[in-house]
Amino acid sequence: MRIPAINIRYILILFIGAIVFQSCTKTTPEEPKVIPEPEPEKGPDPIKDQTYVYSSESQLEFGLYQNNALISSFGQTDQEKKFKNRPKYFxxxxxxxxxxxxxxxKAGGYKESYKIKWEKEDLFIYQDQNKDWKHFATKNDKNEISLNIALYNSQLKSENSNALRSGQLYNPSSINDILSDKSRAAMKTIWLKIKIIYVPENVKS
Known part of the structure; x- marks a missing residue:
């Protein structure tokens, strides 16, 4: 039996169309999703060097003491008379x-260095001579550092001698820091205690 040519043509067209339709309906395989790598955690900011400079000062104590009892007081104008330029250079x-x-x-190009540690807002320096930590200064909520210093001139008279002693201290608690059990009863001391404020160098007005 002879198949008409026109029917064969239709069959071929339908067959080719089915193949094309099937190829078009195939889904393109999805590309694998790239999961971004997490960014490395940032470490703490490096500690920057910070310089604090002298801003102001106020006189806390200035007087003549017998033992640890105040005999008479002095005014701020008496500092130079009693201590010359020692406060400036210390x-x-x-x-x-x-x-x-x-x-x-310090003034005159004098320099000192210490090992330090912080306990909250309190700054401590390590004293090599005593092998211990001494409270040195305190930082307030304005980022200012407060430091107390003291200067003294002591005189201890006895029947056979007249001993004179002078010195200076960082952050003394009181005049008792320089009095010994043997000398305190007969010692007279001119004692000056000053509170100094330091501010960050880049914000000083």
């Missing part, structure tokens, strides 16, 4: 904090 002009170290600069 008082730090600038203090630079570098991690666990403190570098102090």
């Amino acid at each position: 008082r730090p002009q600038a203090m630079t904090l570098k991690k666990d170290s403190l570098f102090i600069t």
Whole structure:
């Protein structure tokens, strides 16, 4: 039996159309999703060096003491008469904090350095001579550092001698810091205690 040519043509067209339709309906395989790698956690900011400079001062105590009892008081204008320029040269002009170290600069180019630690807002320096930590200064909520210093001139008279002693201290608690059990009864001391404020170098007006 002879199949008409026109029927064969239709069959071929339908067959080709079915193949094309099937190929078009195949879904393109999805590309694998790339999961972004988490960014590394940022570590703490490196500790920056911070320099504090002298801003102001106020006189806390200034007088003549017998033992630890105040005999008479002096005014601020008497500082130079009693201590010459010692307060100026003992008082730090600038203090630079570098991690666990403190570098102090004073008038005349004199420098000191200490190992330090913080306990909350209190700054401690390590004293090599005593092998212990001493409270040095305090930082307030304005980012200011408050430091107390003291200077003294003592006189101890006896029947056979007249001993004179002078010195200066960082952050003394009281005049009792310089009195010994043997000398305190007969010792007279001119005692000056000053509170000094330091501010960050870049914000000083």
